[in-house]
Amino acid sequence: MPTGRFCAGWKGETVLKWKAKIEILLKQQVLDPQGGAVEKALKTMGYPSVTGVRVGKYIELVLSAEGRGQAAARVEEMSEKLLSNPVIEDYRYELVEVGE
Amino acid sequence: MPTGRFCAGWKGETVLKWKAKIEILLKQQVLDPQGGAVEKALKTMGYPSVTGVRVGKYIELVLSAEGRGQAAARVEEMSEKLLSNPVIEDYRYELVEVGE
Amino acid sequence: MKAGVIVFPGSNCDLDAYHLVRDILGQEADYIWHGETSPGEYDLLILPGGFSYGDYLRSGAIARFSPVMEAVASFAAAGGMVLGICNGFQILTEAGLLPGALYRNRHLQFRCRQTYIRVENNRLPFTGLARKEQVLKIPVAHGDGCYYVPEDELAGLEERGQVVFRYTDSGGSPTKKANPNGSVSNIAGVCNEQGNVLGLMPHPERAGEDLLGSSDGLVIFKSILDYLGAGEVSRRG
Amino acid sequence: MVDKPWIELGLTDGEYSLIVGQLGREPNLVELNMYSVMWSEHCSYKHSRAELRKFPTEGPRVLQGPGENAGVVDIGEGWACAFKIESHNHPSAVEPYQGAATGVGGILRDIFTMGARPVAFLNSLRFGELSDPRVRYLFDRVVAGIGGYGNCVGIPTVAGEVYFEPCYRGNPLVNAMCVGVMRSENLVLGKASGEGNLVFLAGARTGKDGIHGVTFASEELNAASEEKRPSVQVGDPFMGKLLMEATLELIEKGLAAGVQDLGGAGLTCALTETAARAGTGIEVDLDQVPLREEGMLAHEILVSESQERMLYIIEPRHREEVEKIFIRWGLPYANLGRVTTDGMVRALFRGEKVVNLPAASVAGGAPECEPGLAEPAYYGELKKFKLPELPGETNYNRALQKLLGDSTVASKEAVWRRYDYSVRTSTLQGPGGDAAVIRIRENGKALALTVDGNGRHSYLDPYIGGIYAVAEATRNLSCTGAEPVGITDCLNFGNPEKAEISWQFQQTVEGMSEACRVLGVPVVGGNVSFYNEVEGEAIYPTPVVGAVGLLAEPENMTRSAFKSAGDHVLLLGSKLVSLGGSQYLKCCHNVVAGALTRPDLELEKRLQELLRSLINERLVHSAHDLSEGGLAVALAECCIGGELGCVLTLPAGSGRADNLFGEGPSRVIVSVHYELVGRVVRLAGKAKVPVMDLGEVGGEKLKIMSEGEYLVDIKIADLDRIYREVIACAMK
Numbered sequence A, B: 001m002p003t004g005r006f007c008a009g010w011k012g013e014t015v016l017k018w019k020a021k022i023e024i025l026l027k028q029q030v031l032d033p034q035g036g037a038v039e040k041a042l043k044t045m046g047y048p049s050v051t052g053v054r055v056g057k058y059i060e061l062v063l064s065a066e067g068r069g070q071a072a073a074r075v076e077e078m079s080e081k082l083l084s085n086p087v088i089e090d091y092r093y094e095l096v097e098v099g100e
Numbered sequence C: 001m002k003a004g005v006i007v008f009p010g011s012n013c014d015l016d017a018y019h020l021v022r023d024i025l026g027q028e029a030d031y032i033w034h035g036e037t038s039p040g041e042y043d044l045l046i047l048p049g050g051f052s053y054g055d056y057l058r059s060g061a062i063a064r065f066s067p068v069m070e071a072v073a074s075f076a077a078a079g080g081m082v083l084g085i086c087n088g089f090q091i092l093t094e095a096g097l098l099p100g101a102l103y104r105n106r107h108l109q110f111r112c113r114q115t116y117i118r119v120e121n122n123r124l125p126f127t128g129l130a131r132k133e134q135v136l137k138i139p140v141a142h143g144d145g146c147y148y149v150p151e152d153e154l155a156g157l158e159e160r161g162q163v164v165f166r167y168t169d170s171g172g173s174p175t176k177k178a179n180p181n182g183s184v185s186n187i188a189g190v191c192n193e194q195g196n197v198l199g200l201m202p203h204p205e206r207a208g209e210d211l212l213g214s215s216d217g218l219v220i221f222k223s224i225l226d227y228l229g230a231g232e233v234s235r236r237g
Numbered sequence D: 001m002v003d004k005p006w007i008e009l010g011l012t013d014g015e016y017s018l019i020v021g022q023l024g025r026e027p028n029l030v031e032l033n034m035y036s037v038m039w040s041e042h043c044s045y046k047h048s049r050a051e052l053r054k055f056p057t058e059g060p061r062v063l064q065g066p067g068e069n070a071g072v073v074d075i076g077e078g079w080a081c082a083f084k085i086e087s088h089n090h091p092s093a094v095e096p097y098q099g100a101a102t103g104v105g106g107i108l109r110d111i112f113t114m115g116a117r118p119v120a121f122l123n124s125l126r127f128g129e130l131s132d133p134r135v136r137y138l139f140d141r142v143v144a145g146i147g148g149y150g151n152c153v154g155i156p157t158v159a160g161e162v163y164f165e166p167c168y169r170g171n172p173l174v175n176a177m178c179v180g181v182m183r184s185e186n187l188v189l190g191k192a193s194g195e196g197n198l199v200f201l202a203g204a205r206t207g208k209d210g211i212h213g214v215t216f217a218s219e220e221l222n223a224a225s226e227e228k229r230p231s232v233q234v235g236d237p238f239m240g241k242l243l244m245e246a247t248l249e250l251i252e253k254g255l256a257a258g259v260q261d262l263g264g265a266g267l268t269c270a271l272t273e274t275a276a277r278a279g280t281g282i283e284v285d286l287d288q289v290p291l292r293e294e295g296m297l298a299h300e301i302l303v304s305e306s307q308e309r310m311l312y313i314i315e316p317r318h319r320e321e322v323e324k325i326f327i328r329w330g331l332p333y334a335n336l337g338r339v340t341t342d343g344m345v346r347a348l349f350r351g352e353k354v355v356n357l358p359a360a361s362v363a364g365g366a367p368e369c370e371p372g373l374a375e376p377a378y379y380g381e382l383k384k385f386k387l388p389e390l391p392g393e394t395n396y397n398r399a400l401q402k403l404l405g406d407s408t409v410a411s412k413e414a415v416w417r418r419y420d421y422s423v424r425t426s427t428l429q430g431p432g433g434d435a436a437v438i439r440i441r442e443n444g445k446a447l448a449l450t451v452d453g454n455g456r457h458s459y460l461d462p463y464i465g466g467i468y469a470v471a472e473a474t475r476n477l478s479c480t481g482a483e484p485v486g487i488t489d490c491l492n493f494g495n496p497e498k499a500e501i502s503w504q505f506q507q508t509v510e511g512m513s514e515a516c517r518v519l520g521v522p523v524v525g526g527n528v529s530f531y532n533e534v535e536g537e538a539i540y541p542t543p544v545v546g547a548v549g550l551l552a553e554p555e556n557m558t559r560s561a562f563k564s565a566g567d568h569v570l571l572l573g574s575k576l577v578s579l580g581g582s583q584y585l586k587c588c589h590n591v592v593a594g595a596l597t598r599p600d601l602e603l604e605k606r607l608q609e610l611l612r613s614l615i616n617e618r619l620v621h622s623a624h625d626l627s628e629g630g631l632a633v634a635l636a637e638c639c640i641g642g643e644l645g646c647v648l649t650l651p652a653g654s655g656r657a658d659n660l661f662g663e664g665p666s667r668v669i670v671s672v673h674y675e676l677v678g679r680v681v682r683l684a685g686k687a688k689v690p691v692m693d694l695g696e697v698g699g700e701k702l703k704i705m706s707e708g709e710y711l712v713d714i715k716i717a718d719l720d721r722i723y724r725e726v727i728a729c730a731m732k
């Protein structure tokens, strides 16, 4: 009977935990009303040089995957299917290994 | 009459443009209902291993400052005064120089 | 009494508060534009409900930097009565004039419904005419009404009588079902330490006539009138 | 350059030569883009214009009929009501939150454009079945979007409807209605009148969003629709609110000679329509348009559908005052140009003349299509369906529970509690009754509002379905005591180039027109949404009627719930019902077929008049229209709402399922104090409206017996739970 360890590693990879940090912003050409409002507020608060303010979402999560490739594939899938709406949003992410 | 160049450099530093990338999350001890909802949705969508989902804000902006120190001070001020609410939120940020 | 109803860009219950003060209570009322720095003399300042600045970023976060807010702060510091309703409550917490914070309803949805709130402190200018633990039927309509205050501060608030209203069922029990947004300890409204600044999520101005479903909200406004009549009248702006 | 650039832009060869004919030359590319959006189905109504002329549009109260941004009716004492309904189906199918939100924003602008202060929103929604996760996602996001916009601008959403049918799975319907109130003399039209008047644009900056959105709305959805996604716009309700306040201030102060919102086809539509309506011309400089993105091209500026923008025609002497108002409300604005007299719309871009077109040709020159008409094959087939073929149903308790738990019948509270329906402190009756009622503080009266339409009925018989929609909407108003004063309609259909769809459309309009004529209510505005198809499968033909009624004495308003034990329950109106096309057949037998009950519009009229007079003489305690689920469901709703049971007896005879669940128009349940029953019966007799005393209100159960046997015997608390939980659970 295979042990847990053997099971996890049978493809030659160990299941690891990954932390994904995902940033989601509205696409460049899409109106960002929040960004506009915040920019105006910052300017009147005494930061006249501030420009290009954009307000989006930041999502952190931990997942298990056999290696970075699999983790990346899953995060992309989740981002496209649920976390962002590809119609109006773009996302980018970063993966950090956080142990077994 | 001072020239523009002299003006900008008179304190010994040139005014540069910086891009700040600010992440805002609810403090650990504040319940994050959005994170909980997203985690539940991800689990039922076929990612049972996902844990620790947290949903916050991501804000990008460009500002002018003489050097990194000044840029950082301004971003911290903006974050504490407007961008985050210190009663419930923490923030962290990153600064990238984007030219003059 | 003369009340000033502050109008922020995006306020939308300004009209309702104004109507209540003028037409139901028969008192004076003015609108005060958010850009005003010295609004004049009032007995009561009302920060009405709505979506100031679209509630973009966080509810109340941008409005609290409106020019008029400095005047509101000094009016409050001098003992003037300030009432923040819904978005007005959010603005007051953002401005630090009231403790705690209001954020996303726990169920993540906007909620418009009738609620019952229990008067926890009836020794305030805002609640003097209410019976102790009187239950008021007053509706809510908000998306960001979940009240939060760090645990170690909650006891202090309770002790000092700063928790003014609590969501309960119609019988006065603070049940989970009665809580429309997941607020800590079913808190619906709080005041500052001095008791002259009050914020609450429910809309007493929508409960001013029986034909709208309830007139229980009048208790709050009549208490204010009563207090102003009996006690000292502050007329600073 | 492409061979035939017009083809890419959605114009046919025939239309192109017509354009060349009207112009006397070939249009340049910028001009061609303008024609393309204005001659799209969405803007030109080329497949519907001829039919729509059949609607009766006049009446003593009508101040503004179809053709403007909204219809306007007189509501007395110098006050008027503006209202309009509009679809946002395709945008909602690809981005449900923003699609629905911008739909609400768009209809809001239509109302305040006329000078009316918006006072209420309504919405009519259609989705696939709730068991489908995609449908639940669309449903949740559409509701969130409607609330997101409406709540933010501070206008209560007071009524609506939601149906679930498989045919709407890939093509949901999102129809939004807005109602406003104004002084009659403040009525402002979308006309560019007065030579030399200035043309101002204010509101959001113009970006590349929604370019060719109207073309998107004028095509079927298919796999390639994904590619059209940049057409979806993001709404900015905060800007919408500022724009509303600024516009109303401007109109109240008499500073606007004309106002037009920018909706489908953006600036192109606003410029050409205002000029065409006034018979004038306009000259603009596109370089003045405040842009959100650098480097936008002339045609992009002209067809962009960026939201929250308005066009104003201003006399030069008001210029300063107008600018002050824009500045006070923090709105970007610009003077684009001025009004001319020669009927031409001209535009400069980077110093060059890029547009020189006759307004009338762009805005009104599109050809009318003369569609072939063909009765669809299913029509005759489904009518032949015979009821005895059904397996016998004897457990009516179970059938009733099933119906109340059917998502289409069940309470929509889980929807409306996400809408602010009490802001403005004027909602006398919010969602949950037959019609919403809001008071008009200014003249002491109240408006009753409803939207109604049943696509399944129209599918089985579009002519009768059209009649039903108008009859039901007006009946719902009458149930509160209000007199119907006008309707607006949204006609949601498949591809009109198909003869069967055209036939459905024509039949529907004829049915609706007939009902309007007999009931004496004018159609003062509306909207047509064609091409509601996915991969060639059309939705049910779905006419949605938005109706407005006037309640002279708001104190007399009735609600649908039972009020006091001991009252008698009377069924007023038609004795004819049919299970054909009923919710019962669909829900309990999974059958969509059968013949609908023939409507009797004269009876409908007498019934509604009787109802209103009974209510205004305070003779009834409640009134509730019978619709989906028939008598049994309506009774259950009266009981649930009033937290009261009732004990009733039905006459012996006709089939029991028919009696309980059969559907048909012209039927209303009223509850009456027992001492007044005789009087009510006499008045009904005088009005030639059939009436039946069914029994009494009281107890904790709904009990219906016939021939000495209980057909239904069930606790109200149990019905209540089923009724309320279905949608709430699905939307968790």
Ligand SMILES: Nc1ncnc2c1ncn2[C@@H]1O[C@H](COP(=O)(O)OP(=O)(O)O)[C@@H](O)[C@H]1O
Binding pocket: D123, D124, D125, D157, D158, D159, D160, D161, D162, D409, D412, D415, D416, D430, D431, D432, D433, D434, D435, D436, D451, D452, D476, D625, D627, D628
């Ligand atoms: N999407 C919605 N938004 C607001 N109210 C709704 C919505 N859907 C249904 N309602 C409300 O629920 C009640 C019942 O709707 P419906 O079953 O269509 O009534 P009826 O059969 O009388 O036309 C009505 O008061 C209606 O306004």
Ligand SMILES: [Mg+2]
Binding pocket: D161, D451, D452, D453, D627
């Ligand atoms: Mg209906």
